[in-house]
Amino acid sequence: MTKKEKRALRLQICRMLDTECAKCKKVDQALDGKKNSERDSAKNQFQNYCITECSTGERLRSIASELTGEKIKPPKKKSFLAATRQREELTPQSYVADKEKGMKDWQIAMQYDISTSRFGKIKKCWREQGLLEVGV
Structure with missing residues (x-):
């Protein structure tokens, strides 16, 4: 060209x-x-x-x-399947259950459609309130 x-x-x-x-x-x-x-x-x-x-x-x-000169693939539309499967709210109990299943924190955050930094803040609040053990 x-x-x-x-x-x-x-x-x-x-x-x-x-x-x-x-x-x-x-x-x-x-x-x-x-x-x-x-x-x-x-x-x-x-x-x-x-x-x-x-x-x-x-x-x-x-x-x-x-x-x-390259074929640009159209981006994938976001699947809203995760949003329909999403639980109503992330709770300390659901977090512990997901951790026991072997999920990583970033996977849990994605499951609830929240950022990893926001997820970290939520965990910090839970620890301060005594709802989550320090080692988890």
Whole structure:
């Protein structure tokens, strides 16, 4: 691919971002009424929609694959199966039961759809309240 062809593809990507993504109604609805810090967080979470479900995102991926010469696989949509199987709430008893099954902390955190750092804070609170032994 020549430099001119690559440049044309890059410009096409920029135009799509400027014309279609910048004026996206779905993003505007998701970000409406949020403050700056909340806005950044919501924008990051909304990118998953853009990558997996938006037709513009699919076109951008196809142009990018032409540009790089590699076939870019579409990202896997998040399976919400874990959310449907998710227990109502993580408790010290369920944590101990999962540990006895041989699960690691990060696996338990994924099972309950929480970050590992948040999971660590929850465990710390349980220890301070005496709900969880120190060695667990």
